[in-house]
Structures are given as structure tokens and as C-alpha cells.
Amino acid sequence: xxxxxxxxxxxxxxxxxxxxxxxxxxxxxxxxxxxxxxxxxxxxxxxxxxxxxxxxxxxxxxxxxxxxxxxxxxxxxxxxxxxxxxxxxxxxxxxxxxxxxxxxxxxxxxxxxxxxxxxxxxxxxxxxxxxxxxxxxxxxxxxxxxxxxxxxxxxxxxxxxxxxxxxxxxxxxxxxxxxxxxxxxxxxxxxxxxxxxxxxxxxxxxxxxxxxxxxxxxxxxxxxxxxxxxxxxxxxxxxxxxxxxxxxxxxxxxxxxxxxxxxxxxxxxxxxxxxxxxxxxxxxxxxxxxxxxxxxxxxxxxxxxxxxxxxxxxxxxxxxxxxxxxxxxxxxxxxxxxxxxxxxxxxxxxxxxxxxxxxxxxxxxxxxxxxxxxxxxxxxxxxxxxx
Numbered sequence: 001x002x003x004x005x006x007x008x009x010x011x012x013x014x015x016x017x018x019x020x021x022x023x024x025x026x027x028x029x030x031x032x033x034x035x036x037x038x039x040x041x042x043x044x045x046x047x048x049x050x051x052x053x054x055x056x057x058x059x060x061x062x063x064x065x066x067x068x069x070x071x072x073x074x075x076x077x078x079x080x081x082x083x084x085x086x087x088x089x090x091x092x093x094x095x096x097x098x099x100x101x102x103x104x105x106x107x108x109x110x111x112x113x114x115x116x117x118x119x120x121x122x123x124x125x126x127x128x129x130x131x132x133x134x135x136x137x138x139x140x141x142x143x144x145x146x147x148x149x150x151x152x153x154x155x156x157x158x159x160x161x162x163x164x165x166x167x168x169x170x171x172x173x174x175x176x177x178x179x180x181x182x183x184x185x186x187x188x189x190x191x192x193x194x195x196x197x198x199x200x201x202x203x204x205x206x207x208x209x210x211x212x213x214x215x216x217x218x219x220x221x222x223x224x225x226x227x228x229x230x231x232x233x234x235x236x237x238x239x240x241x242x243x244x245x246x247x248x249x250x251x252x253x254x255x256x257x258x259x260x261x262x263x264x265x266x267x268x269x270x271x272x273x274x275x276x277x278x279x280x281x282x283x284x285x286x287x288x289x290x291x292x293x294x295x296x297x298x299x300x301x302x303x304x305x306x307x308x309x310x311x312x313x314x315x316x317x318x319x320x321x322x323x324x325x326x327x328x329x330x331x332x333x334x335x336x337x338x339x340x341x342x343x344x345x346x347x348x349x350x351x352x353x354x355x356x357x358x359x360x361x362x363x364x365x366x367x368x369x370x371x372x373x374x375x376x377x378x379x380x381x382x383x384x385x386x387x
Contacts, residue, residue, distance in 0.1 A: 056117030060127050063102045064136055074099040079130055085118045103128065148178070148189045149216050155180040158217070159224030161188065161256070162208055162233075162240070164196050172196040174204065176211050179226070191215060201232050205243035222248045228259045277371035278317055278325075280363050281332050284339065285314035287356060294353060297345055301338040309334050326379035333376060340364070 076097030227233035241253035318324035346357035
């Protein structure tokens with residue numbers, strides 16, 4: 001075993017043994033040069049990897065938040081496959097949707113954390129697929145909802161606002177909001193959209209109360225309800241407000257003031273002169289927007305007759321949003337001198353443009369001007385932000 005040709009002596013001279021001894025010695029030296037045992041070192045490596053993943057995920061969440069706050073869609077016609085990672089200042093591929101183009105822009109602007117993530121991670125762990133984006137959006141919504149619920153519970157008392165409508169896929173959606181007071185200020189916060197399979201008063205009431213339970217709001221603190229005047233919502237015998245009050249007696253029903261005022265304004269606008277004035281202003285906006293030549297003539301007259309105005313065109317009247325209707329009246333009054341001068345120019349043009357311009361000029365008589373001023377005054381009261 002130990003002689004010149006013994007087994008152990010031969011083994012010690014073996015190149016394999018010498019190589020293993022060298023590696024073992026290097027391993028011991030490395031171990032002594034670092035703090036902690038092997039388990040701790042493995043834990044440190046895993047912690048460093050988690051930190052890198054969190055930094056990359058934070059960048060992706062920031063990109064989603066950026067699109068959400070600006071109302072920009074995340075995805076385009078194509079949003080799959082490998083994402084080309086550009087070098088700093090490199091070109092961006094705009095054919096794979098807004099989200100991917102934004103991530104490429106962040107990398108091109110030298111975001112090292114995101115670049116390292118996209119270039120080194122596996123294809124199944126990039127967190128940029130449509131499914132991952134939807135999961136992150138749901139997670140963001142859950143965090144925001146928890147924050148809103150915490151604020152409401154701290155406020156002590158709250159009211160609920162709800163309405164149902166049909167979405168693009170012809171499904172009934174129930175929108176639920178809460179209204180509460182915090183620091184002597186009134187807040188209205190959106191809670192959720194819910195599919196509404198049962199549109200009866202009892203069905204909608206059960207769904208509303210179920211939403212409050214699901215998000216963690218105390219029904220004993222519910223002191224108000226705000227809906228439209230539809231029978232399913234406001235009915236005293238079988239409406240939502242009746243079924244909710246059966247379980248929450250303090251929840252007083254109030255017909256939504258904005259909806260009630262909208263109905264009053266819609267009824268008041270049945271006046272013949274008011275209707276004619278709204279129609280004429282709307283048709284004039286369409287008249288100019290449908291022709292670049294006519295619009296250019298209007299803009300030239302705006303520069304001459306209304307040089308202080310920043311407006312460049314008339315606004316169409318919105319049939320449902322009274323704030324937008326007030327803005328359209330405001331723009332028309334501001335540009336009225338330019339409109340008159342432009343119609344006078346177009347009236348001598350041949351064809352349909354000249355005929356319509358003459359017709360509009362004749363319709364803009366003293367009665368029309370009075371109706372415009374009445375509309376402006378009434379709608380200005382409706383929208384105190386414009387006072």
C-alpha cells in the first residue's frame with residue numbers, strides 16, 4: 001500500500017489526484033476568503049437574483065402605468081415573438097405594439113436593469129407577454145382598490161354610486177363607485193366593473209352588496225345610494241334602493257343630481273329656437289371639418305378677425321355631455337366674427353359650398369344670436385369651472 005510501487009503511492013502520483021488536490025485547495029481558499037458558509041453564499045446569490053428580477057419587473061410596471069395614465073393601448077396588431085433589444089441610442093421597432101416599443105425606448109435610453117433582464121432571461125420569464133401584462137394590470141388594480149378601501153374605511157361613512165350599461169361585446173356591465181369625505185374634501189372613487197346577468201332590482205342589489213363584501217367595505221357604514229331614475233334602480237317596491245335599504249337602513253337613496261339635471265336640460269332644449277341654434281352651430285362645425293379648403297379659409301379669417309384666439313376650428317356639439325356642449329358654444333362665440341367673414345367669402349364660390357354658405361348666413365339672424373347667448377349663459381351655470 002505504501003511502498004514505492006504501492007497502491008497509495010501510485011495514487012498520489014496520479015495526475016487525476018494532483019488535479020483534484022489543486023481544486024480542493026483552491027476551494028478551501030475561496031471559502032475562507034468569503035464570509036458565511038455555502039448555504040449563506042447560495043442564499044446571497046438568490047437574493048441578488050431576486051433583486052435583479054424586481055428591478056426589471058419595476059421597469060415593466062412603470063411602462064404599463066405610463067400607458068394607463070395617458071390612455072394609450074398597450075398592444076397593437078402584433079405583440080408576440082422575440083423582442084429585439086436595441087443598443088444605446090439604437091433604432092426602435094414600432095410594428096410590435098406600444099408596450100414593446102416603449103420597452104425598446106427604455107433600453108435605448110441606457111436602462112441597464114431592463115436590458116440585462118431582456119437579454120439574459122429565458123423566453124418564458126420575460127413578463128412582457130399579453131398574458132403577463134394582463135396579470136400585472138390586475139395586480140395594479142388590486143393594489144389601487146385596497147388603497148381606496150382603506151381610505152373609505154378610515155373615513156367612517158360612505159355612499160355608493162352605480163349604473164349599468166352595455167359594453168362593446170353586448171354584455172351588461174355594472175359600474176360601482178364610492179363617495180366619501182376625507183380631510184373636509186369630497187372624493188369619488190371607481191371600485192370595479194362587474195358583469196350583470198340579473199338586471200332586476202333584487203339581482204342588482206345583491207350584486208352591489210356582494211361587491212362591498214368582496215372588497216372589504218363595512219355595509220353598516222353605508223349611508224347613501226346614488227342611481228339614475230330608472231324603475232329597476234329607484235323603484236320604491238322592487239328597486240335596487242329598496243332592497244339595499246332592507247339590509248342597510250341608513251342608506252338613503254338620492255336621484256343622481258347630474259342625471260336629473262341632464263334630464264332637465266334635455267327637456268329645456270326642446271325649445272324651437274334653442275334647437276335651431278344648436279343644429280346650426282353643429283352643422284357649421286361639420287361644414288368646415290368636411291373640407292380642407294373651407295377650413296383653411298376659416299383659419300385665415302381667424303388670424304385676421306380674432307388674432308387673440310388660440311382656436312383654429314369650430315367644435316361639434318356632443319349629444320350627451322353638456323360640458324362638451326358648453327365648450328362648443330364658447331368656441332363659436334369666440335370665433336363668430338371669423339365665421340361671418342368666412343361665410344361671406346365662401347358664399348361667392350360655385351357649387352354646393354357657396355349655396356350652403358348663403359343658407360347659413362341667412363339662418364344666423366337676431367333670433368339665432370339671442371339663442372346662442374341664452375345657451376352660453378345657462379350652460380355656464382351648469383359648468384361652474386367655466387365661470
